[in-house]
Structures are given as C-alpha cells and as structure tokens.
Amino acid sequence: MPNTLIETRDLVKKYGDKAAVNHVSFDVNGGEVFGFLGPNGAGKTTTLKMIVGLLQPTSGAVKVAGYDVQAQPMRAKAASGYVPDTPNLYAKLTGRELLRFVGDLYGLDRSQVARRIDELLRMFDLAAAADDTIDSYSHGMQQKTSLAAALMHDPKVLVLDEPTVGLDPKSARLIKDILRQLAERGAAVMLSTHILEIAERMCDRIGIINKGELIAVGSMDELRALAETSQASLEDIFLGLTGGAEAAEIAEILK
Numbered sequence: 363m364p365n366t367l368i369e370t371r372d373l374v375k376k377y378g379d380k381a382a383v384n385h386v387s388f389d390v391n392g393g394e395v396f397g398f399l400g401p402n403g404a405g406k407t408t409t410l411k412m413i414v415g416l417l418q419p420t421s422g423a424v425k426v427a428g429y430d431v432q433a434q435p436m437r438a439k440a441a442s443g444y445v446p447d448t449p450n451l452y453a454k455l456t457g458r459e460l461l462r463f464v465g466d467l468y469g470l471d472r473s474q475v476a477r478r479i480d481e482l483l484r485m486f487d488l489a490a491a492a493d494d495t496i497d498s499y500s501h502g503m504q505q506k507t508s509l510a511a512a513l514m515h516d517p518k519v520l521v522l523d524e525p526t527v528g529l530d531p532k533s534a535r536l537i538k539d540i541l542r543q544l545a546e547r548g549a550a551v552m553l554s555t556h557i558l559e560i561a562e563r564m565c566d567r568i569g570i571i572n573k574g575e576l577i578a579v580g581s582m583d584e585l586r587a588l589a590e591t592s593q594a595s596l597e598d599i600f601l602g603l604t605g606g607a608e609a610a611e612i613a614e615i616l617k
Contacts, residue, residue, distance in 0.1 A: 370409070396566065405574040
C-alpha cells in the first residue's frame with residue numbers, strides 16, 4: 363500500500379468569477395518525487411500554496427501527512443516544508459541565526475537545533491558563510507538557505523516552487539541530489555518547474571495543469587501512453603497537451 367502524504371480532493375480556488383484552480387485531485391506518496399508542470403498562469407503556484415496552507419481553497423480539501431490543512435493547520439504545517447520560487451528571508455540575520463530561529467519556531471530541542479544547523483550548513487556548502495548576513499548572499503546561496511530552513515524540522519512533505527531557477531549547474535545538481543535522497547528516505551517531494559529536462563530526469567510521476575485543470579498525471583511511460591507515442595520526450599508531451607505545439611513549430615521555422 364502506498365504511503366500517501368499529500369492528498370488533494372476536488373480543489374478549487376476562485377478569484378471573482380475566474381477559477382485559478384478548478385476541481386484538481388491527485389495524490390503524492392512517500393518515497394517519490396512528483397513534478398508539477400504547466401504554462402505560466404496555469405495554477406501551479408496557487409495549488410502549491412493551498413497545499414502548504416498559505417492560501418485557503420474556495421472549496422475542496424487538502425491533507426498533508428494525514429492532516430486536513432484547513433481543520434488541522436498546525437499539525438499539517440509541522441509535517442511539511444515549503445520553498446517559494448523567490449526566497450523571502452530575513453536579510454539582516456546570518457544564515458546560522460535564521461536556521462536557529464526556524465528551529466525555535468518548530469519547538470526543536472536546543473541541542474538538536476545546533477546539531478541540525480551544522481549538518482545543513484555542511485550539506486549545502488554554506489558553512490563558510492554561516493555567520494555572514496543573508497543580504498550578502500548570492501541568489502544561489504539564498505535559495506540553498508531557504509531549502510535548509512525548510513528541512514530544519516525534517517519534514518515528511520517538502521513542496522518546492524521552481525527550486526533550481528537561477529542556480530549555477532553545481533548548486534542545481536546539489537539540490538536535485540538532496541531531493542532524491544529525501545524521497546529515498548520516505549519523504550514526499552513535490553516540485554514545480556519550467557525546466558522539463560529536470561522533471562523528466564528526476565521525477566517519478568508528473569502532473570500537468572493547464573488553465574486551472576489537471577489534464578494528465580502519471581509516470582513518463584503513462585504519459586507517453588496518453589499521448590499515444592512510445593518515444594516522445596516530456597517536452598513533446600507537454601506541448602501537445604497544453605496547446606504549445608503550434609508555437610514550437612513557428613519557433614522552429616524562424617530558426
């Protein structure tokens with residue numbers, strides 16, 4: 363039996379008459395990396411924010427690690443970590459101070475906090491800058507600090523919005539390796555990305571959302587079966603399902 367750690371059921375988010383997310387349902391299991399793809403404005407970030415409790419659904423339900431995000435928000439949030447697309451960190455804290463602050467928020471034991479901070483600083487190659495203020499960090503360092511903060515309490519569920527945007531190849535590879543290790547330890551990792559090669563290489567299953575509606579969910583083999591082809595890349599499948607194939611053909615002609 364799969365260990366389902368993220369459940370969305372008939373999830374709807376409306377702004378006025380416009381449905382940004384329209385009756386979306388899917389599961390993410392422990393031990394897998396789940397990619398969440400879609401064109402700009404498709405509803406990816408809105409869905410992720412409802413999963414981590416930053417947005418309230420218009421209707422429908424979300425469970426994280428078995429806890430209803432609306433009815434049991436503290437328990438659900440304690441079981442999850444979130445990394446937004448743009449890190450919004452306390453600029454005048456040092457990296458070490460930020461991680462200590464996050465550990466205190468989650469009620470971790472002080473000795474556990476110190477040990478966990480040292481582990482994460484080493485893991486993300488941040489030890490040398492640990493006592494510098496965050497406003498002196500590069501974008502890549504801030505992105506890694508944001509991920510380290512999300513991992514302070516060793517969450518069962520990790521949700522990431524465009525985690526590799528703006529990173530150099532070494533940092534991007536480090537984050538991909540860490541996400542895979544977390545999944546192998548039993549966590550559910552859900553990430554959105556526009557970089558389809560990353561999704562194809564590292565995700566066990568992929569969900570594709572377009573105009574607020576979930577139009578496909580499955581492994582690469584299952585998505586190829588849906589697209590009625592055995593050789594297509596994720597890019598081909600994505601463009602075919604979201605109506606981007608025509609634009610791709612025009613771009614090819616213009617080359």
